[in-house]
Amino acid sequence: MDFTHTEERQMVVDTLARYIQNEYNLSDRNDAAASPQGFSDVHWNNLAELGMFGVFFTEEQGGFGGSAFDVAAVFQELGRGLVVEPLLDCVLRSGHVLAAAGDFERLAKVITGASRYVVAQAHTTGDRVTAKQSEAGWILNGTAPMVKFAAGADTIVLSAQSGADAAQASFFLIDPTANGVAITHHDTFDGGSASDIHFADLAISSDALLGSAHHADTIVRTAENWACLAICAEALGIMEAIKETTLDYLRTRTQFGTVIGRFQALQHRMAQVLLEIEQARSAVINAAAAVNKSETDCDKALSAAKYSIGRIGTLVAEEAIQLHGGIGMTWEYEMGHFAKRLVMIDHEMGNADHHLARYMQFDLV
8 A cells, every 4th residue: 555645735734834833832722722712813814814724625516625634634643733723623524524515615614614514423322302393394402512612613513312322313513502502511531622412492494404304313423533533643743743742852861971862761761652653553554544444443543543543642651751851841842732633532432441442242243
């Protein structure tokens, strides 16, 4: 298999890398992450103007990329820059839901950055949202918990149970300012925001139904596969940034009259980190190659990648902090921010234990 980027993909990655290096500093990132919205409108618009949103979709969908390796390459670079803007939540995930539902008019607005849609998956959670048909349309009740970046979204793409069981779910387009919608916002540990969205007898028209009724479960599955690949690639990019920062520290920090990188114990620990990162890279590549394969092959590769990312990411974060000493935990130094995001990625979309158990089930079948 040839792992070399295509000329077009390399151009996109180089453009994004230059923008992050020249325009995206850690201080501004942290200020934006701590804001009520959880990210910067300026950087969001700039990334859209650079064409980064169109990379995630095929020409038929209105983009100019759309392959799994395109998605992985961009998110790896976003991870390397610790970008907080919600390209995963408000572009990739929501865009694939809109594309699968056949709503290419709204998808075009997502690709240009003109609209922000966020997916609230609330038909399989414990506090699920139910949708009951009425003469005028639908009545929604329930809670969608911990929807990331809902504070900055124009529209909520809600999956609600619309039939007798959770498998019968439908997507609805919800105005977050509508009567009957109450939103409680939370700051997240690694920067950004999440929200609990409460629906109390919210009456919506039939026009709010996205696509066909009772077909959300299949669409969610496809969108989540792309999101899982993206977050694994983001984690790989963060590991690479941590690796480079730690190596630089070991080469320049002096102790007992010499640079600490000469100490054999630290060399062995760093060598183990480098080996583990390469294993994570292989897992992400394997997942990207399997996204468009059969359902079983795709699920197995994604679980293998998410498990590897969770286990290795925690190891890399912990070792990097240890190798840096006390400075690694200070707010002013970038290492702690990268480590926090890397550890939290393990808790999104199923942690390492969940995906290990899921992976083992495939071998038992």
